[in-house]
Amino acid sequence: MKKYFLDIFESIRTILIGLKITWSHLFTRACTVQYPEVKWELPERSRMRLFNKIEDCIGCGQCVRACPVDCIYMTTEKRNKEEDPWFASDGTPIKLKVTQFDIDMSLCCYCNLCTYPCPTHCLVMTPEYEFAVHTKKDFLYRFAKEEPSVMSDPATPQPTSN
Amino acid sequence: MKDTSEILQILQEKFPKYIVKSNLESAAPFLVVSAKALPAVCGFLKNDKDMNFESLMCLSGVDYKDPKTEDDRLEVVYHLFSMSKKHKLILKVELSRDDPKVPTVENIWGIANWHEREAYDMYGIQFEGHSDLRRILCPDDWVDYPLRKDYVEPETYRGMPAAASKQFAELAEEGEDLGTNPYRAG
Amino acid sequence: MQVEAYAGEEMVLNMGPQHPSTHGVLRLELETDGEIVKKVTPHIGYLHRCFEKHAENIDYPGVIPFCDRMDYIASMNNSLGYALTIEKLMQIEVNERVQTLRVLMAELNRIASHLLSIGTYAMDIGSFTPFLHCFREREKILDLFEWVCGARLLYNYNWVGGVSHDIPSGFVEKTSEFLNQLEPVIAEMDKLLSYNKIFLARTAAVGIINKDLAESFNVTGPNLRGSGIQWDLRKEEPYCAYETYDFEVPIGSGQFGPVGSCWDRYYVRVREMEQSIKLIRQALDRLPEGDVHEMVPRRVKPPKGEIYGRTETPRGELGYYVISNGGLIPFRVKVKSPCFTVLSVLPAIARGAMVADIIAIIGSIDIVMGEVDR
């Protein structure tokens, strides 16, 4: 009998405590971010869309080997010895011409394993996250160019990556 | 607290014929038990007051088929652990590829039930006496045992393509030239 | 009218795979007699993503993103276990900074995981507000992670021989600031939910896992400790120098009912968050200098051999059984998942419970289907 009334009392007490807590939250500031108007500032290390600075790519294929989901596709051509020598921006000579460098971002698992082995740091993950598209096909990012438009000067500082 | 060599001695006294092999040198020493004696050995290991292996940490199937070594056996590996005595033991049972049969230990450790179902699902190892030996992770009508080294991925499952359809494949069908991927070969 | 069709008094209720509170895609076949459940048969495999098959086709570092994806709530802990196992196989000794950072991240992740577990449990019981309060706090931890390694959920942070990034400057202050404001939130959660009479009535005498059952089914982690067994791998088999930290292992007390009930398991998690806060504070205090990439091998190529490594994740004991044949690709990776083992207890503890209790039990054992099915 004592337990019966104690239980009722306890129920009322704990319910009132709960009500007090939710009441106090009614007047605390909401933590919602109103997305399209207010944008989240991503930290600099954020791993979002991949970007390849193709002018610096030496076609070594280390990123392709590192990718656990096989979403990077690359083909290269050997350059003629007689042609003008090309250099990546950190001075590495480019001996292979990258004729195809495709990344299927719909397959990418954003693990960042491809960017670490890159010897010229030309493949980076950027903090850009708004790249939704309407068809899967548009997720295929093609970085290779027909002819590299700008040849880097070996003297320019090398791009940093995290 | 006993190490594997001490346990081996005790087991050899108790079950002289059934401890087939032992490897005490490597970092992870193990004993190989013949399949027949497994329930007896395991029961002893669990209930003996010096052993007291009350938990079966892990039960794994392994396929050792390797074209280089011409090894062709299947194995079931039992990782035992005793929380009270704090010692570990690795038991292995070697099985032939064509007729992999091993008695169940689900009556000794409850968890073995699901672990054995998984080993059956992935390697086709038959656990004799198991109460409910069904596939656990794959669909019931899946053909063949996926983790065997000679497993060939089926092309379709119930009319659906079983292999992951990549978007690149779709693109290729649409006439896109996607090139080859020389670095992934092999 | 067919009389036979109505002759049986039992009804089979298929709960899941699409159901609000099966925590993913678990299917339970309930044989119910009215509200009483006579038999439960779990069907798993709906989230099977062939982790073990993948691991046999990818080099050692490439497995880590897949490890992250098993228990996506506690990725840091998953990859930590894998990295430690491979390091043991290759006999790599990491420096103290890496060890401390790993402890720091693992414990932050443990708090994040427990917050989610507690929040979803509250929602299973029918209380919605604690769920969002927990998520609010969890987001702050994810912000910290994003700051450190760039990802919010699947970090790929623990590498073989190191960690991917050192912490940015200002991280220590920001983290201690967060911990200071987390403590009152946990206390508030206690008042709002843990000691609520309705919550107690729903959980305190339900789903009892007794000691024998826990041992036989190798129940681990908070679920084991909820059954009153003092067992924590961080104490018993320390890794990452856990032996040098000062923390306690909370166990289920049976304060409001039999030991090993849903409430005990739930409450162990709440208390564990407090211990994690303690651990993080200690880790932040020591944080020795060092290079986090010092011991990262150029090629991860372990010698021939096999190893079984286990760590204490928020859900229990995660074991990796790795066999190497000396190549660049693992010969076999078997994962012993804590959720897998604890889910197999469900038929034993759910017999005779009510339909609503099944939900309470599933919530209290805190399963992540990604890890059950791998």
Add this chain to the structure above:
Amino acid sequence: MNFFREILLEQLPGFREFPSIVQTFLPMLLGCLVCLALVALFPLIAVWLERKVSAHMQDRLGPMRVGGWHGWAQTIADGVKLLTKEDIIPKGADKLLFKLAPLVVFVGGFAAFVVLPFSDQFIVSDLNIGILYVVAISSLGVVGVIMAGWASNNKYALFGGMRAAAQIVSYEIPTVLAILTVVIPVGSLSMQEIVKAQAGGVLNWFIFQPVTFFAFFIFYIGTLAEVNRTPFDIPEAESELVAGYHTEYSGMRFAFFFLAEYANMFLVSAIAVTLFLGGWHGPWLPGPVWFIFKSMCLVFLQMWLRWTLPRLRVDQLMYVSWKVLLPIAFVLVLAAGTIALITEGPA
């Protein structure tokens, strides 16, 4: 009926010359339209309010976009969405019952509105058995719930329907007993009489009188269970039964359940106000404003409870009804009767 008849008399000059059947039914129709407008309008506000209350209790913002200011038009947008949605009836469902169920549930809630005394004048029909009528007609809803649960041919829906039946029938009893503690001192079942008995200041409200003070809480808990609000929302417990008896409903039919649920929320709050909180009595402001304001406060309390508490289990729910509320209610009825005997003497 008189209220609407008088309005018609004033506004419609030729009303007296109408045939007598029109003279009878036109005021009725008008009254019903007013009730319908209330029933349709109230959920629009209440749903928005519930979203906002829940959001702010959870440190969120809730709807913010549709309509501009704090998303006030969100519910209207949702209503339009529900109206234009495809009407799906499961293949194995009992078609007739399936279609009928939402209507029965809705009518049960809607019909009880006619006896709500918004002010001393504004009442559609002041029945002399008003409160009995409310109790009777609102029980119709449970029939609809069982119909929905059965006709859906879905196990979750059946579970929900059965739970709802057990729950509503059980909680009817303490609720009615609590009503009785008010009816005994008033000596009338008419809603207006009950309100008038509470005239003359706040202290005359039944909530501030010894016996009926406790009866108010029993009534409130009982009605909470009858309208399936947390902690008694087990018929539609979303974590167990997906959505309970309306699992299979979508579009407009679902909207009817939804409307009925929110209309019932207002209804029980309004009855609680009538019985215990002095009805339309209040200083300075006109009666209807006070009546609606008090009811909305109680509706807010329902929401507040919902976003704070977990849910009970079926057996615990029955325990609360039969072993806690019912004995207390009996004691209260006994006390009320004794007090009536002492103060008024034997009849």
